[in-house]
Amino acid sequence: MKLWVPISLALGMLYWMWVDSQLGVTEPWDSEHFWSYYLPALPIGFLIGFVSRQRSVLIGGIFVLAMLPVMALQSGVGPLIAVGILLLLFLSAPAAVSSWVGGHLRQKLSGPLPSQG
Numbered sequence: 001m002k003l004w005v006p007i008s009l010a011l012g013m014l015y016w017m018w019v020d021s022q023l024g025v026t027e028p029w030d031s032e033h034f035w036s037y038y039l040p041a042l043p044i045g046f047l048i049g050f051v052s053r054q055r056s057v058l059i060g061g062i063f064v065l066a067m068l069p070v071m072a073l074q075s076g077v078g079p080l081i082a083v084g085i086l087l088l089l090f091l092s093a094p095a096a097v098s099s100w101v102g103g104h105l106r107q108k109l110s111g112p113l114p115s116q117g
Helices: 004-023 034-038 041-052 057-065 067-075 081-110
Strands: none
Touching: 004 034, 004 041, 004 057, 004 067, 041 057, 041 081, 057 067, 057 081, 067 081
């Protein structure tokens, strides 16, 4: 799983930078079209979980949480950062569940992973 955390973070940051460039904003949720770009994060979380073969909620949630460093780099950190973090945690929950489902399905289809101990 250690490898998939930075992969998910990097993919998420690339995705949200792309979203910002498409929407012309520094914070994706400032756009009226935010949901059109947020909803694809759910199947992306599923795919990350499926490919990683792990039932980890962390890696899918990180994909959405990667919006935070992108926003911090583009617009700075202001007094509403705590509210932004809470909102991102809320928004990351569905992607985290999606990632867990993807990993669970992959394990069901391919059998249990060999022990790493």
